[in-house]
Amino acid sequence: MILCVSAITCAKGQPSSDPPAASSAPAPTPTPAPEQPEPTEEDALARRRSERAARRGAEEDARARYAAAIDALCVAPAPEDLPSSLEEACAQVGAAYDDFMRRSYATQPDVLEKWNAAREQQMRMLETACTQAGSVAVASCQEHALRHAGVEFKKAPPELLQRCHEKYAG
16 A cells, blocks of 8 residues: 555655656767868968968057057147247257156166266257257157157157158258
8 A cells, every 4th residue: 555655646746755766768978079170281381371461460550550659749830839949949859858768767767867877968969969950840849759758659769759850851
């Protein structure tokens, strides 16, 4: 009689104290992934070429963006806003360069110390080059570029000065 009670209890959805019997159906086996062919030497070469081309493209894009940023900084003020003399304009370039160096290397005291030691000589060379260029527009462009360049351009002063010369030298 006990067997019947157990069977009835199981049939009604009541849990049984008996462990479930092992299923006689086999467990499903995972289907193997299709085999990928081994990459050939040509495939590897093509992949490397593609990677090189992508790197070159990214480098060219970065250079173009950098050149555009340099060009955007190198503008001269309107003629009525230009300094009255070349000496005044070149003095402003020197002051802007000094400010640029202090701003760019504010977090590097060792570099600022070297700048302060060489400052007078660097300023003389910069002002000499400025007066030799002989253009108030070039000097004003250089002053503007140095005043507005961010710290990301701390290695760019020669490019800034040269680009102004290219744009505004007569």
